[in-house]
Amino acid sequence: MQIVILQDSAAVAEYGANLFIQQLQKKPASVLGLATGSTPVSLYQRLIAANRSGEVSFKQVTSFNLDEYLGLDGSHKQSYRYFMNSQLFDAIDIDKANTHVPPGDADDPIEACDRYEQQIVKAGGIDIQLLGIGRNGHIGFNEPSSGLMSRTRVKTLTKATIEDNARFFSSDEYQPHLSITMGIGTILDAKKVVLLATGENKADAIKASVEGALSAACPASALQLHRNVILVLDEAAASKLSDIEFYKHIELENQKLMQRLGKA
Numbered sequence: 001m002q003i004v005i006l007q008d009s010a011a012v013a014e015y016g017a018n019l020f021i022q023q024l025q026k027k028p029a030s031v032l033g034l035a036t037g038s039t040p041v042s043l044y045q046r047l048i049a050a051n052r053s054g055e056v057s058f059k060q061v062t063s064f065n066l067d068e069y070l071g072l073d074g075s076h077k078q079s080y081r082y083f084m085n086s087q088l089f090d091a092i093d094i095d096k097a098n099t100h101v102p103p104g105d106a107d108d109p110i111e112a113c114d115r116y117e118q119q120i121v122k123a124g125g126i127d128i129q130l131l132g133i134g135r136n137g138h139i140g141f142n143e144p145s146s147g148l149m150s151r152t153r154v155k156t157l158t159k160a161t162i163e164d165n166a167r168f169f170s171s172d173e174y175q176p177h178l179s180i181t182m183g184i185g186t187i188l189d190a191k192k193v194v195l196l197a198t199g200e201n202k203a204d205a206i207k208a209s210v211e212g213a214l215s216a217a218c219p220a221s222a223l224q225l226h227r228n229v230i231l232v233l234d235e236a237a238a239s240k241l242s243d244i245e246f247y248k249h250i251e252l253e254n255q256k257l258m259q260r261l262g263k264a
């Protein structure tokens with residue numbers, strides 16, 4: 001795992017956005033795996049700015065989101081489709097027909113999960129997958145106890161996740177307790193994975209993911225198996241790692257090596 005520790009959330013968003021910009025400059029027809037939640041919002045703002053300035057185009061991009069609430073259609077303000085349209089897609093030159101969010105309103109959600117997997121394969125697989133992380137170590141809506149090789153499926157949300165996300169719903173609004181989510185195995189199939197985490201409330205989950213055992217108790221620990229994963233953390237999210245100085249040292253050594261090889 002590559003661990004990058006930066007001063008604050010702004011630096012994390014900037015670093016994460018640059019990874020996506022580099023990917024799109026290298027391969028304009030990239031397949032992007034995208035996430036919702038608070039963490040990626042600043043990264044998306046940076047991508048919007050890069051699109052407006054002509055640094056990158058999304059015209060040839062295909063995207064797949066990690067998850068969606070089951071029971072909400074895309075016009076619902078709390079749906080992840082609505083979030084993606086308003087936070088990113090409406091502001092960039094992407095063809096919305098090429099953007100995919102699991103269908104929360106599917107008549108047959110189980111069949112819809114299989115179709116989602118097939119669509120990812122048909123698009124050529126995900127080149128770069130963006131992730132946030134839940135306080136309990138979830139990635140997508142793969143809650144603790146999720147199978148480490150799981151595929152896109154219907155998942156029940158934990159009480160902790162429902163409470164964490166309650167802030168987005170008004171008191172008279174229905175808050176779903178089921179979701180459709182890419183599985184951990186689906187995420188591990190991405191060619192590159194970029195996980196962003198900011199704030200002290202993520203510090204326990206980051207410690208368990210990086211230094212804990214590979215375990216369904218912490219779904220993000222499955223990323224230890226991935227060959228090309230980068231965790232971009234602010235100081236607060238990294239604060240419970242046992243050897244922060246060592247991770248920073250490794251990163252400096254990596255940068256020196258890349259510079260020497262002309263790949264920085």
Ligand code: F6R
Nearest residue numbers: 035036037038039132133134140
């Ligand atoms: C969202 C998602 C979730 C979030 C996680 C962190 O698509 O898959 O796993 O990444 O719940 O959410 P925030 O960023 O709001 O702390």
